[in-house]
Amino acid sequence: MSASRTARERARAELTREITDTARRHLATAGASGLSLRAVARELGMVSSAVYRYFPSRDDLLTALIIDGYNDIGAAVERADAARDRGDHPGRWLAVCHAVRDWALAHPHEYALLYGSPVPGYHAPRETVAAAIRDTVVFGGIVADAHRAGALHPPDIGPTPPASFGGDAERLREVIPEVPDDIVARAVTMWTGLYGWVSFELFGQFNNTILDRAAAFDHNARCLAGLVGLTSSHGDRD
Amino acid sequence: MSASRTARERARAELTREITDTARRHLATAGASGLSLRAVARELGMVSSAVYRYFPSRDDLLTALIIDGYNDIGAAVERADAARDRGDHPGRWLAVCHAVRDWALAHPHEYALLYGSPVPGYHAPRETVAAAIRDTVVFGGIVADAHRAGALHPPDIGPTPPASFGGDAERLREVIPEVPDDIVARAVTMWTGLYGWVSFELFGQFNNTILDRAAAFDHNARCLAGLVGLTSSHGDRD
DNA sequence: CAATCTCAAGAGCACTGCTCTCGATTTGAT
DNA sequence: ATCAAATCGAGAGCAGTGCTCTTGAGATTG
Numbered sequence: 001m002s003a004s005r006t007a008r009e010r011a012r013a014e015l016t017r018e019i020t021d022t023a024r025r026h027l028a029t030a031g032a033s034g035l036s037l038r039a040v041a042r043e044l045g046m047v048s049s050a051v052y053r054y055f056p057s058r059d060d061l062l063t064a065l066i067i068d069g070y071n072d073i074g075a076a077v078e079r080a081d082a083a084r085d086r087g088d089h090p091g092r093w094l095a096v097c098h099a100v101r102d103w104a105l106a107h108p109h110e111y112a113l114l115y116g117s118p119v120p121g122y123h124a125p126r127e128t129v130a131a132a133i134r135d136t137v138v139f140g141g142i143v144a145d146a147h148r149a150g151a152l153h154p155p156d157i158g159p160t161p162p163a164s165f166g167g168d169a170e171r172l173r174e175v176i177p178e179v180p181d182d183i184v185a186r187a188v189t190m191w192t193g194l195y196g197w198v199s200f201e202l203f204g205q206f207n208n209t210i211l212d213r214a215a216a217f218d219h220n221a222r223c224l225a226g227l228v229g230l231t232s233s234h235g236d237r238d
Numbered sequence: 239m240s241a242s243r244t245a246r247e248r249a250r251a252e253l254t255r256e257i258t259d260t261a262r263r264h265l266a267t268a269g270a271s272g273l274s275l276r277a278v279a280r281e282l283g284m285v286s287s288a289v290y291r292y293f294p295s296r297d298d299l300l301t302a303l304i305i306d307g308y309n310d311i312g313a314a315v316e317r318a319d320a321a322r323d324r325g326d327h328p329g330r331w332l333a334v335c336h337a338v339r340d341w342a343l344a345h346p347h348e349y350a351l352l353y354g355s356p357v358p359g360y361h362a363p364r365e366t367v368a369a370a371i372r373d374t375v376v377f378g379g380i381v382a383d384a385h386r387a388g389a390l391h392p393p394d395i396g397p398t399p400p401a402s403f404g405g406d407a408e409r410l411r412e413v414i415p416e417v418p419d420d421i422v423a424r425a426v427t428m429w430t431g432l433y434g435w436v437s438f439e440l441f442g443q444f445n446n447t448i449l450d451r452a453a454a455f456d457h458n459a460r461c462l463a464g465l466v467g468l469t470s471s472h473g474d475r476d
Numbered sequence: 477c478a479a480t481c482t483c484a485a486g487a488g489c490a491c492t493g494c495t496c497t498c499g500a501t502t503t504g505a506t
Numbered sequence: 507a508t509c510a511a512a513t514c515g516a517g518a519g520c521a522g523t524g525c526t527c528t529t530g531a532g533a534t535t536g
Contacts, residue, residue: 008482008533031358033271038523049526050484058524109358117354118441120269120347129446155393157464162453171447188454189435189461193427195443196434203356205433208367209409215400216426223427226395227461246502246513276492287495288515296493 016054018044020064024110027065031109032119037061059122062113066124067131069110074134076103081138089146090225090232096138097194097221104198111202115195133175136191140175143187146230147179153229154183161185183228190224197221254292256282258302262348265303269347270357275299297360300351304362305369307348311341312372319376327384328463328470334376335432335459342436349440353433371413374429378413381425384468385417391467392421399423421466428462435459 023040030036037058038048055061080099084092104111113119114132146152161169161181169181176184197220200206201213210216225231261278268274275296276286293299318337322330342349351357352370384390399407399419407419414422435458438444439451448454463469 006534012482032355034358036523037525047485048524049486052525053483112355115437115441115443117270117350120272124442155395155464157393157461158469159457159460159464161457162450164450164453165457168448168450168454185454185457186461188448189431189458192434192438192458193431193462194434196430196432196437197427199353199434199437200430203353204362205353210406210426212400212402212406215402216406216423219397219399219403219423220427220430222397223395223424223465224431226393226397227465231396244503250513274492275494285516286493287517290494291514 012054015044019051019054019061020068023061024065024068027109027113028107029109032062032113035062062119062122063125063128065110066113066128069107069114070128070131070134072107072110073100073103073114074131074138076100077135077138081142086145087149088232089142089149089151090230092142092145093139093225093230094218094221096135096142097224098218100135100194101198101201101217104202108202111198115199116203137175139187139191140172140177143183143190143228143230144176144179146228147176147183151230152183153231154186155226155229157227186227190227193224194221250292253282257289257292257299258306261299262303262306265347265351266345267347270300270351273300300357300360301363301366303348304351304366307345307352308366308369308372310345310348311338311352312369312376314338314341315373315376319380324383325387326470327380327387327389328468330380330383331377331463331468332456332459334373334380335462336456338373338432339436339439339455342440346440349436353437354441375413377425377429378410378415381421381428381466381468382414382417384466385421389468390421391469392424393464393467395465424465428465431462432459 019040022043023035026040026043027035035058037051037055041048041051044051051061055064077096077099080095081092084095086092118124143152161184165181165185169184172184172188173179176187179187197217201210201217206213222231257278260281261273264278264281265273273296275289275293278299279286279289282289289299293302315334315337318333319330322333324330356362381390399422403419403423407422410422410426411417414425417425435455439448439455444451460469
């Protein structure tokens with residue numbers, strides 16, 4: 001696969017990019033269900049059937065946008081994590097939380113496409129999962145690093161994970177290596193808690209309730225971190 | 239407003255119910271975006287334009303379904319709470335968590351309609367919020383009851399809520415009366431954590447990751463309860 | 477040069493939400 | 507009991523959708 005074989009192939013690649021670009025713009029304004037293949041074609045000055053040469057169906061176009069979205073938020077999370085000192089585990093967690101929220105606020109419709117209700121009749125193909133776990137890998141790395149450094153002091157909260165969680169924990173250790181079951185379980189709670197907050201904020205559940213959302217979110221992220229005892233000794237901010 | 243004034247009004251009420259009923263059935267199979275006003279009319283043996291006599295637009299039909307959904311899950315949560323001894327605060331919290339998850343699993347498309355991505359162009363009217371907070375009121379009542387009974391022993395996890403949270407806390411105390419700011423903040427984390435878990439499970443984020451979901455969810459609910467120290471002394475199950 | 481492959485265009489199908497008009501029926505006041 | 511007013515179902519129609527198929531022009535390759 002050389003950089004550009006024939007003129008035709010180059011034109012094809014370019015047009016494919018143009019289609020996904022305008023589709024992403026339409027998605028940003030009209031949402032996933034308002035994404036019209038015909039409207040995209042119209043804006044590009046071509047007829048609707050021509051687009052089908054590039055994407056066999058609307059769902060395939062959606063898949064391309066989903067993969068792009070996962071990679072975009074994944075890269076944002078990786079950048080936020082990399083900008084922190086590797087030993088500052090609480091700071092890394094907070095930075096990553098804010099990266100997720102900031103990205104979601106900047107791309108609400110794309111976030112809804114990734115983490116909201118699945119579009120009916122659409123089944124995510126295999127290619128999406130590789131991109132989907134980029135942020136999860138970052139989360140797991142932070143918790144695993146903190147555990148390895150002996151920086152985790154989970155409070156005695158009571159419950160221990162059920163025995164049946166062992167298999168799931170083993171699978172999750174691919175992302176949070178060398179971490180015992182109970183901490184893996186609490187990491188999942190942190191994980192779902194983070195996205196639960198962002199989803200509630202974006203999907204309107206906080207309307208007329210929580211107004212200073214940035215501050216409340218930051219506190220929420222710190223509370224979640226406390227579940228595994230990932231607390232900074234001197235409480236620094238971003 | 240007597241039970242049934244004229245024959246016409248009775249027929250109208252009955253047909254309205256029939257429309258929402260079949261619409262809910264269609265919603266359950268095809269999802270919100272697959273809900274077709276024409277298909278509903280077809281199944282009822284009438285022409286599409288006739289339905290517009292009862293619901294001026296598809297969005298109004300959606301609103302009716304949303305209100306019904308909030309009331310349905312709200313009633314389920316209230317029932318689960320009422321079935322428990324009022325003094326068993328951890329048991330009430332767990333029962334309520336499982337009620338939410340069970341309802342969501344039984345009505346996935348309705349759950350997506352209520353807590354998933356908002357349908358583009360649709361703006362929830364005022365009537366929905368009254369029904370939307372029924373479950374929230376139950377949650378708040380449990381935490382408030384436990385606090386009043388002195389049964390809350392929140393672990394020292396570190397962060398204190400920012401000063402700007404005071405206003406939000408004051409507003410939230412309408413639902414969690416007499417509870418101090420820091421516990422209100424953690425209650426919000428419990429709240430978002432609960433729905434975050436259910437949404438992740440329903441929207442496919444746990445695929446190929448967490449398999450024994452009922453057990454993991456139960457543990458997740460107990461961990462969240464631990465955030466405010468709402469732990470049962472003798473760890474009873476449902 | 478010629479055969480092949482690629483692609484844009486257009487027509488068409490079945491579907492959607494929604495509007496408007498047109499008669500038929502029911503209602504409520506006279 | 508009568509009659510105007512309100513209500514309602516049916517139908518046609520508009521603009522839009524995803525998607526399929528055919529057609530003909532152009533680029534690519536032997």
